[in-house]
Amino acid sequence: MPPALEIQHATTGYSTSPVLHKLDFQGDHGEMIAITGANGAGKTTLFKVILGLIPLREGSISIGGRRMEHKKDFKWAQKKIGFVPQGVQKGNLPITVFEYVMLGNWGKSFAYWKRPSIADKQKTTEWLEHVGLTELANHDCKDLSGGQLQRMNIAHALIREPDILLLDEPSTHLDTFSRDLLYRLIDEYRQRAPQLLTLMITHQLEETEHLHDRICLMKDGMLTDVGGTT
Ligand SMILES: Nc1ncnc2c1ncn2[C@@H]1O[C@H](COP(=O)(O)OP(=O)(O)OP(=O)(O)O)[C@@H](O)[C@H]1O
Numbered sequence: 001m002p003p004a005l006e007i008q009h010a011t012t013g014y015s016t017s018p019v020l021h022k023l024d025f026q027g028d029h030g031e032m033i034a035i036t037g038a039n040g041a042g043k044t045t046l047f048k049v050i051l052g053l054i055p056l057r058e059g060s061i062s063i064g065g066r067r068m069e070h071k072k073d074f075k076w077a078q079k080k081i082g083f084v085p086q087g088v089q090k091g092n093l094p095i096t097v098f099e100y101v102m103l104g105n106w107g108k109s110f111a112y113w114k115r116p117s118i119a120d121k122q123k124t125t126e127w128l129e130h131v132g133l134t135e136l137a138n139h140d141c142k143d144l145s146g147g148q149l150q151r152m153n154i155a156h157a158l159i160r161e162p163d164i165l166l167l168d169e170p171s172t173h174l175d176t177f178s179r180d181l182l183y184r185l186i187d188e189y190r191q192r193a194p195q196l197l198t199l200m201i202t203h204q205l206e207e208t209e210h211l212h213d214r215i216c217l218m219k220d221g222m223l224t225d226v227g228g229t230t
Pocket of ligand 1: 043046
């Protein structure tokens, strides 16, 4: 079976000096990998590259054995990737919590809006319950607190039953209860979906010690394996 994610010699950046420089990485199905490194090292940039938001100047990315070369390849991959962004992203659209989580099932924006089926609604109801947001289902996303938004983002990412889960500092804004809930949800989802590759950017390695299989350090534009535990 090809690896869930393979990156070879990836080089990219925002100006002339590269942020990622000949980066090589392989993530296998079932693995949970913590990615750490100094602020500005390029961790979020790596996620943007995997999501097809920033093109590579050199190198290649393959997802499930398929090489990402054209827009249509990333579109195909988007359905397989769940992404929880860093920080609080409220957006401008007047969209309810229910609608936002349901959108996670289909795509990433209103452009994908279609009439929801009974199954869509049922699945959304279940995910809202999993993340403890049932009571807020009909609220505007903009009215949620940082922690509630983060839980909504997690439901939005997991509802599509991804093969790859990208978590960018997911515990930011979460209180102890919500943090425990987050890690429990990820753990439960991994048991249900043993093929899942999870990449989690974190500065709190001790928090995920019980979850991750290995740690990679982002430094000098490259990812280096630095072992299994902190
Ligand atoms: N949109 C952008 N335009 C120009 N430069 C950017 C942009 N986004 C990020 N950068 C720069 O690229 C470098 C890597 O940023 P990135 O966000 O990937 O780092 P990070 O490792 O995720 O940092 P942190 O731990 O602070 O979240 C930084 O020097 C940053 O200033």
